[in-house]
Amino acid sequence: MAHLSAPPAAAGHRVLPSHRRRLALKNIAPSSGGAVATGGLPFWRAAVSKAAASSSRAALAGTIVNPIDVPILSFSEVAERLDAFQESGARSQSYVAMYSSIFGGITTNPSAMVIPIDDHMVHRGHGVFDTAAIMDGHLYELEQHIDRFLNSAQMAKIPLPFDRSKIRSVLIQTVCASKCSQGSLRYWLSVGPGDFQLSSSGCRNPALYAVVIESPSLPEPSGCKVITSSIPVKSPQFAVMKNVNYLPNALTKVEGEENGGFTGIWLDDEGFVAEGSNMNVGFVTPNRELLMPRFDKILSGCTAKRVLALAEQLVEDGRLSGISSRNVSVQEGKEADEMMLIGSGILVKPVVQWDDQMIGSGKEGPIAQTLFNLILEDMRSGPPSVRIPVPY
Known part of the structure; x- marks a missing residue:
């Protein structure tokens, strides 16, 4: 039997997709002995079922993209909402100044x-960063961190927007504008905005950003637990470069916390101790030797290297027998008298348990506590080579 075609839409009226679907289904009538779909249903019933499911999905999608629910905002309205977000207390840190070359x-x-949003540091991870502590109105080890910062930028093929002298000046001026006397300065170099391509060839302006974070409290040298991370360690090419691709680091930190610890410990491709999620690892052996893994496959920590220099005092007074940097096996690490994490955010943090094994006595060791005090004293009254006064 022939079927009549659906009447055309009246002039000036648009046929909605859902109406088209119903009109089309009217032309699919059941017939005796009709073809059967794979699932045992006649094709027309299968078509009805599929159309109904599609209609449900369309309705659901419609509720998500309803223009009433998603407003189009002016620049001033965006600014108002950014202010409201800031005032909501959603941020857990206090940002007191930011510089942007943009x-x-x-x-x-x-x-x-x-x-x-089209900065390649955001959507491609093509950027590097570094940090410096602010203590009593002084920037700690800024020169050393800038050197590493620029070296990372060179390895990442990021052209500099300014020379080293101006970058240094911008960073100091940003801290000065913040009026922050204790906290941290973080800064980034990016190939910059330009497009959403993979190549940075369309980025005309490499960018420098810096943020001052106020933090009146000091880290506590309390003992912690660590675990051996199951997250694959970064290859040496990227591990020695302080780039913004920190997803492996973040997952290592989260994995440690999920297992009741402070962080995870990475092992290198040969099974030797590498580093923590964003800190170096140190040990005190039963022979009273301060031992750290070699820096050739991991980030060369500025704080860790300063700790090694300050630890010479403990060799001179006999509390340490020596200082060494070499490959460290997991067994040797777990059998150490002391274990510690070292980084600019934690300074020196004792480790009292690694996986299921207690380290030494299971309490914070005297060398870790002494090194914490030495680095803190150095931040407060060290030589001009590590302390730059901020001209507020």
């Missing part, structure tokens, strides 16, 4: 501390 200046308004 807008060519410093802002002390946290709501304005944003970067372009």
